[in-house]
């Protein structure tokens with residue numbers, strides 16, 4: 001475990017912050033949480049920009065080692081502090097599948113979720129059927145990936161599940177109908193239960209409901 005607590009610059013509703021926080025809990029890492037309100041520009045101060053020129057949350061400071069991008073932080077946590085490699089397997093093929101799912105989430109699933117909801121959340125725009133269709137297509141791909149598997153990259157929970165579950169928690173809180181994707185529905189319920197000891201309801205569901213309240217204000 002680190003000599004001094006790892007600092008995590010975060011905001012409770014931020015999806016990538018939620019996945020990093022659940023990963024830390026699963027590994028027994030105590031984080032020093034530094035509330036960083038991006039709505040009030042706390043990520044644009046000279047000190048923050050010096051630390052992370054891209055001014056995103058989450059950003060981690062492990063005794064002077066600075067890292068951002070949630071999926072990179074999750075991998076680092078397992079590599080540096082995991083008692084075993086189950087959340088991010090060392091076996092090349094198993095790890096490759098986890099990496100593929102993480103990249104699928106970053107570049108496709110979460111991206112399409114953002115393409116639909118960011119304009120509604122922060123610009124007051126209307127629901128876009130074309131963006132919803134694209135999101136459904138990505139959920140269908142996830143459904144196929146889950147065929148014959150309990151978790152997204154195999155039989156055990158990995159950081160790919162912890163990344164992807166956050167997107168599903170948002171869709172559930174926003175009332176998006178994903179019920180046609182049967183494997184996804186079953187996996188989501190299984191992953192929620194698996195993550196419950198690591199703060200699923202508090203961190204992930206709680207954060208998603210804060211985001212959903214922004215949606216209702218529009």
Ligand SMILES: N[C@@H](CCC(=O)N[C@@H](CS)C(=O)NCC(=O)O)C(=O)O
Pocket residue numbers: 014015016038043054055056057058068069070071
């Ligand atoms: N791909 C990044 C996304 C980080 C990100 O864009 N976070 C948002 C909050 S959810 C943010 O910091 N927005 C403020 C900004 O980009 O200036 C990750 O997974 O960490």
